[in-house]
Amino acid sequence: MGEQRVRGHGPPQWWRYGPPWWHHPDGDAEPGRARLPWRSTLPLMVFVVFGSNFAAREQLHRVQLDGYARVLLLVASGLLLWRQRYPTFVAFGTATTALVYLGAGYPYGPIFLTVAVSCFSAVVTGHRLAAWTSVGMLWAGHALITLWLYRWLPPPGDQAASLNQEIVIATWVVAVVAVSELARVRREQWARERADRAQAARRRADEERLRIARELHDVLAHSISVINVQAGVGLALLDTDPEQAREALTTIKAASKEALGEVRQVLDTLRAPGAAPRAPAPGLNRLPELVEQAAGAGLTVDVEGEPPRLAPGADLAAFRIVQEALTNVVRHSGSRHARVCFEDDDGVLRLRIDDDGPATGEDAGGSGNGLAGMRERAAALGGTIEAGPRPDGGFRVLAVLPLKVKVKEDGP
Known part of the structure; x- marks a missing residue:
């Protein structure tokens, strides 16, 4: 009973979207809400935490990781769970967390990857200004810390960063934004292509319905007109000229049989789309x-x-x-x-x-x-x-x- 299954079928699937208590009571996400992206966020969180430990071994002059640093790493990567629902909040949240982490003197490392991911998500979902502002805020804060505030912030004895270092960092910031913008453009192109294909399919369906309606109109209008005229002739001559009335009824029978055959041919194309017609078109x-x-x-x-x-x-x-x-x-x-x-x-x-x-x-x-x-x-x-x-x-x-x-x- 402790295992939850998606829609009652298949193996337990709770690991795909997080623990069971994060699910909606009926097993689905709340209406209109996307599920949290656990599968992509959990590996990233592990990479950020363990990668920062490895990076700290090569930066002994920086403040070594402690409990407060690990909390910041978990907060920065954990915020990415909500990057699809609240992209603006996550973009500023990860940038602020990374700036606090940097201001505390902790080693440089994968925490900046969380800012890149949140910026990418914000751009592709249409929140471009928020993405640009958040990474710009991070770069400006980094420049302020490394060029001026380092005198009063840990680690003690830290040196000012060179202008070349700031240019390199600015280049990486521009690269992240450029890749995000490229992904946004491609995503919009794919969306337009899907919409164009759907519109073309609807147009083809409308044209096919119009063609069928036109065929039925032409077949029925002609045949019913003949039947109507012959029925009038038959009624008028039924008592005075039975033989002529019989000919009128024979014509009605032939016309109705032909009309039924053509209508059946048109409707067969509806029952079996793409199948070859059973009889040649007139x-x-x-x-x-x-x-x-x-x-x-x-x-x-x-x-x-x-x-x-x-x-x-x-x-x-x-x-x-x-x-x-x-x-x-x-x-x-x-x-x-x-x-x-x-x-x-x-x-x-x-x-x-x-x-x-x-x-x-x-x-x-x-x-x-x-x-x-x-x-x-x-x-x-x-x-x-x-x-x-x-x-x-x-x-x-x-x-x-x-x-x-x-x-x-x-x-x-």
């Missing part, structure tokens, strides 16, 4: 099928020009633009005739979809979501979309897409 090779579906909804579509062969992404975008434009004609135009025209204009595909109107409501040419989706698809390829009423009546959608990614024909 493209302009399915334009005859699209024309046939529009005919089933009562819309005659004439195709002018030869659809070019495009890379998969551009092919899908061109197909969806045509699909959305024809869906808008079915839903929002009184015209039962539309034209799809392909023109290769100096390496640029001009894809035009016209209807003769008139509009059957305020949403002539389609809803804002559909037109926005077409514009986003074109913009992703470096193209543009223009949509609006024609001067002679009706509505026109003009997509201008670059053909730089056109697929070359196989052959020599």
